[in-house]
Amino acid sequence: MQHKKVAIIGAGIVGLACAWHVLQSGHTVVLIDPAPEGDKASFGNAGGIAVSEVVPASAPGVFLKLPKWLFDPLGPLSLRWTHAPRLLPWMLRFSRVSTRSEMERIAGALSALNNRTYDDLMPLLNSAGLSDKLYNHGALTVYESEMAFQADAAEWELKRQHGVTCTPMSGDEARQLEPALGGLAHKAMFTPQWSQVSDPKDIHNGLLDTVLRNGATIARGAAKRINRTATGVRVEMDGDADVSADLVVLAAGAWSKPLAASIGDRVLLESERGYNTTLPTPGISVTRELIFAERKFVATPLATGLRIGGAAEFGGLTSKPNFKRSEALVKLAKRYLPDLDSDQGIQWSGHRPATPDSLPVIGRSPNNRNVIHAFGHGHLGLTQAATTGRLVADLIDNKPASLDLTPYRIERFTYGA
Ligand SMILES: Cc1cc2nc3c(=O)[nH]c(=O)nc-3n(C[C@H](O)[C@H](O)[C@H](O)COP(=O)(O)OP(=O)(O)OC[C@H]3O[C@@H](n4cnc5c(N)ncnc54)[C@H](O)[C@@H]3O)c2cc1C
Structure with missing residues (x-):
């Protein structure tokens, strides 16, 4: 060589x-x-080794949800309107791949990468002396309505076809696993292959x-x-x-x-700005990453506290962060985790490098x-x-x-x- x-x-x-x-x-x-x-x-991401995430953002039907999301101040998606003309080619491609057949093709390509994750990651973590910073407790995707749970059934089936283990649970079973969850949790899906790191930084x-x-x-x-x-x-x-x-x-x-x-x-590459708040003393105990399906945000227990994060903001690389989005996520989290103490939260935002497919x-x-x-x-x-x-x-x-x-x-x- x-x-x-x-x-x-x-x-x-x-x-x-x-x-x-x-x-x-x-x-x-x-x-x-x-x-x-x-x-x-x-540095500031949610720390998930999210091997079960093989369904693209452009899954069919997502376009119908966009108007509702865009006009909801607590919604998962926002757009800086001054950036809209530059975003147009990206959006057009996003709409082109928003079909059933494209979703299946992309899921195959994402799972080809994700199915190799641990084989490639473990030697790297071992060599860097970081393997004790990886935890495998799985992840719990929480639903507040039966309708949303049923609507995602096809996506879960697609994940299963790609080797993802998913176990459906009632709200009570989810609360047994994560007692901090309140009554809003109606159904859940447990994905044991998911891991997390103690702190991505x-x-x-x-x-x-x-x-x-x-x-x-x-x-x-x-x-x-x-x-x-x-x-x-x-x-x-x-x-x-x-x-x-x-x-x-x-x-x-x-x-x-x-x-x-x-x-x-x-x-076609855009900044998809994400936000989070890390709560150093959340007052509750959460063991594994919680994914709130309808609201598209997560709560991850890290060495530095409970990180509540998500949001997708398209505004280019130079726009200033709008930390109201971090606050909105904490507000939402309190609905699911009623005893959450949100004092002394540390807000953060960062640019995901997003392709339309x-x-x-x-x-x-x-x-x-x-x-x-x-x-x-x-x-x-x-x-x-x-x-x-x-x-x-x-x-x-x-x-x-x-x-x-x-x-x-x-x-x-x-x-x-
Ligand atoms: C809120 C949030 C939550 C997330 N959660 C997860 C998760 O749970 N699991 C997961 O897998 N992923 C997650 N991600 C995604 C993940 O964080 C990113 O995909 C990943 O960090 C991208 O890494 P990167 O090295 O490509 O880019 P970056 O981390 O952005 O690094 C890019 C580097 O390029 C440098 N750079 C920029 N311009 C130049 C230049 N001109 N010359 C030289 N260097 C330059 C920058 O200084 C920077 O150091 C999340 C992202 C966000 C925002």
């Missing part, structure tokens, strides 16, 4: 997982990031330390463009010295679109074979990071991929595709 110098743009969880796998394969890694230790989606920081200890270096600064050279690639930096390498891995999360464009690759972009650039894409993981970046890293390392070594990479190729966004 030929030794290569690999520049990885972005030191979020995906970039770091790529770095770990590429170092394992014996190559040199330089991480490019203006703030490798800084706040980002990989600890996983990020621990992995960053590990890759630096294993020889990765940091070029602190923002990448501006990716240029072709006679022998490889040169990453033009915003004000800092350029970085030359044999190969580039583009893993800048929600910021990846202009960098892909600099080599002529079109992608809920699939990440993984694979070689068609315009520059020395550039490998690894971004767009939406709601599942923590879950899919290690597997993405494994796939990227195999591409670098020209090894046959362990799964069909066709669904994740950036070519799906080429005009007319």
Whole structure:
């Protein structure tokens, strides 16, 4: 195997997982990031290893719910109207994949990644000394109405077809499992394969330390463009010295679109801003991640407290956060968890890198074979990071991929595709 110098743009969880796998394969890694230790989606997410989440956001019928969600101040979706014209192509693709057959195709592609999660994640956590920060208590999806429970039956069946174990429960059975749940919990679904980490920030920081200890270096600064050279690639930096390498891995999360464009690759990628509040002293005990089905938010017990999070806000990367959404989520949580103490909550928000088909972009650039894409993981970046890293390392070594990479190729966004 030929030794290569690999520049990885972005030191979020995906970039770091790529770095770990590429170092394992014996190559040199330089991480490019203006703030490798800084706040980002990989710091403040819900911490779920959400392997059972294989149904895309664009599931059929979701369009009918959009108006209600958009005009509900406590609703799961919001749009900054000034951003609407820029969002249009993304929305059009979202509507195109909102069919039964597309949902089934995408579920197959998501489960191909998720079914490998633990195989790729455990060696990485073990090597970084982080395996004691992973807990497997499953997750509980809670329904407040029979109608919503029945309406999701087809999605649960699709999950079962992809190997997800799901056990239906009555409200009382759910309360036996999680006594903090109040009377609003009418039905529930238990998914035992789901795990969670004690704090995503600890996983990020621990992995960053590990890759630096294993020889990765940091070029602190923002990448501006990716240029072709006679022998490889040169990453033009915003004000800092350029970085030359044999190969580039583009893993800048929600910021990846202009960098892909600099080599002529079109992608439909949006920031889907999420919000949460972490309650250090919630006054109740919750053992596993709770997912509130109708309201589309979650409560995760972390080392730092109970994290109440969710929301999907489309407003671009530069709009200011609206922390009223964090407050709204806590208000909602109190309906389900009546004894919740919401004092001293710490609010946070971050940018999910969202594609309209809920699939990440993984694979070689068609315009520059020395550039490998690894971004767009939406709601599942923590879950899919290690597997993405494994796939990227195999591409670098020209090894046959362990799964069909066709669904994740950036070519799906080429005009007319
Ligand atoms: C509220 C919320 C809850 C979530 N819950 C879960 C969950 O339970 N489970 C799960 O699997 N996923 C979850 N996610 C999704 C997950 O957090 C993301 O998919 C994941 O963190 C994306 O990782 P990333 O490395 O691609 O991007 P990021 O973490 O955003 O990192 C991108 C990095 O790129 C750097 N960068 C940006 N521009 C440049 C540039 N020009 N040059 C160089 N570097 C640059 C940034 O500084 C940053 O360090 C959640 C997300 C949110 C917002």
